[in-house]
Amino acid sequence: MTDSAIIALAAAIAIAVSTIFPALGQGKTAKAAMESIARQPDAAKDIRSALIISMALMEALTIYGLLIAFILTSKI
Secondary structure (H helix, E strand, O other), X not given: OXXXXXXXXXXHHXXXXXXXXXXXXXXXXXXXXXXXXXXXXXXXXXXXXHHHHHHHXXXXXXXXXHHHXXXXXXXX
């Protein structure tokens, strides 16, 4: 394999890993938040704000992976 092919493969893996795992984490987080709101509707506002913050942090991981992929593809 050439160097360009290896870099392209590394970029694809970076995007795949940085997208799959935060997506799974976001799904589990949303499920837990919905169950918590169903159990205690009075605490919905606090749960929702914590959910939004945690989702934003997980989405930042995906953006870092995309940034790494862009850096890698610029080397081709």
